[in-house]
Amino acid sequence: MNNPCGQHQHPHRLIQQPLDELTDRLRRHSRRVTGPRQAILDVLRRHQTPMSNRDIHAALGQMCDLATVYRNLHTLEGMGLVRRFDLGDGAARFELVTPEDDGHHHHLVCTRCSLVVEIDDCFPPEFEQALAQRHRFARISHRLEFFGVCSRCEAGESRPGPVEA
Template identity: 35%
Template sequence: MSPARQRATRQGDAVREALSGCGGFRSAQDVYAVLRRDGSNVGLSTVYRHLQALVDGGTVDVIHTPEGEATYRYCGDQGSGHHHHLVCRRCGNTAEIEGRAIERWAGEVAREHGYADVDHTIELFGLCPQCAAA
């Protein structure tokens, strides 16, 4: 294994661990700030690259906030497969939710229009109980 490959693995592990320690959805800049605070010498472009690799590998979910910002959440250890999220607009607290009715609806719409291999993303945003009470 080349030294560049080893460094990329260490950096990828650092990005994954920083994200998993954040809880909820966080921006690449948030992950970068955690890494810098902890003394890691990882560049922002490297953070983006590793986050995308984790998304492609299925261990990290990415959603876009209502403002259009890409945010990431580590979901790899949960083994929950396809799921959706209920996200607090204020604090970022996140609950994984199933959407059986959504899955049925998506399948029906695809069949009606003759589509195959359809995928979808559904995210719900609101205020968690703590933020709603504040």
């Protein structure tokens, strides 16, 4: 994997984090280790790609209310255990973040079947610095996602639900 300018790139999602380690992180933030929370973390750690609140709720079976999922992801995001992504279809997606990795990376989304590929490339941070200076902005960050049509869909074997372009 190289990158736009042969430079920056973010490694991530190398291995699944043990569930205990995750719940420990909850405790360290003085958050209670509840059934729904463990279940949500467990679902997330088994997943490679970002999941929506609805996805997670579905994966949980009738374990808890959808509102609980929303609240917990909000909490987890605040704790930095989870990172929010916007894949452009109006629903927030979440991925687990490891303590080492800040979770910064991007995605390539198939606009036909919603297949998501994790992308580690990114443009060099110096670019952002330059932008910040030029426009006198502080604490600059960015959001970048790619869209396209995966080979299966391109070949005609269309399937599930689409995401907007």
